[in-house]
Amino acid sequence: LDPVPARVEVALSRGVVVSGRLTQRGGREGVEGAELTLLQDGERRSALSDANGDFEIEGAALGPARLGVRHASFSIVSREVEISPSDREGRAVPLDAIELTEPGIAAGTVFDPRGQPVRGARVGVGLVPAFVPAGAKLPGFVQTDERGRFELHGLEPGWLTLSAYAAGVGRGSLDDVSIESG
Secondary structure (H helix, E strand, C coil): CCCCCCCCCCCCCCCEEEEEEEEECCCCEECCCCEEEEEECCEEEEEECCCCCEEEEEEECCEEEEEEEECCCCCCEEEEEEECECCCCCEECCCCCEECCCCEEEEEECECCCCCECCCCEEEECCCCCCCCCCCCCCCEEECCCCCEEEEEEECCEEEEEEEEECCCEEEEEEEEEECCC
16 A cells, blocks of 8 residues: 555635525516525535525535425426636625426336336436335335336426336336426
8 A cells, every 4th residue: 555644735615605596487486495405526505495586505615516406386407507706705606597497297107028017117317226225215206006107296397318117127218208397
């Protein structure tokens, strides 16, 4: 093994406050009570939007991050954001407003290669994990019923890839599924 140096220097920088606004109805109204999660370099920071839809997340670093937004009445939003310094010490340039929309629903049936419905398959947007810890409920995924049917709620409108996984059966996906509000 390489020898450990006698001294290690670590430079820390102060975190900044990231702010923004969640809106609906073309930006005319704020959205209260949305859960925001900022993921950056393996760290997670959270906040709730206030009565005007405004939010602040403290302790973020400058640079790229992923911002997730959840609210029971709106579609789930996930965006790549860039946190840039502002003229005000300790604050970042405010993020662009995020317009929340009415969620869409995807419903269907999962079949095996022989055309038989698959009971208990995990279904979700993107890649569905093959392993889930016992008793864990993953947000964004559902299981098929005894007839292989599923319903995914809270989807962001647009073009998505849906996939399914069932132990002993395999994995499958469907690209370019169009999701519309409502």
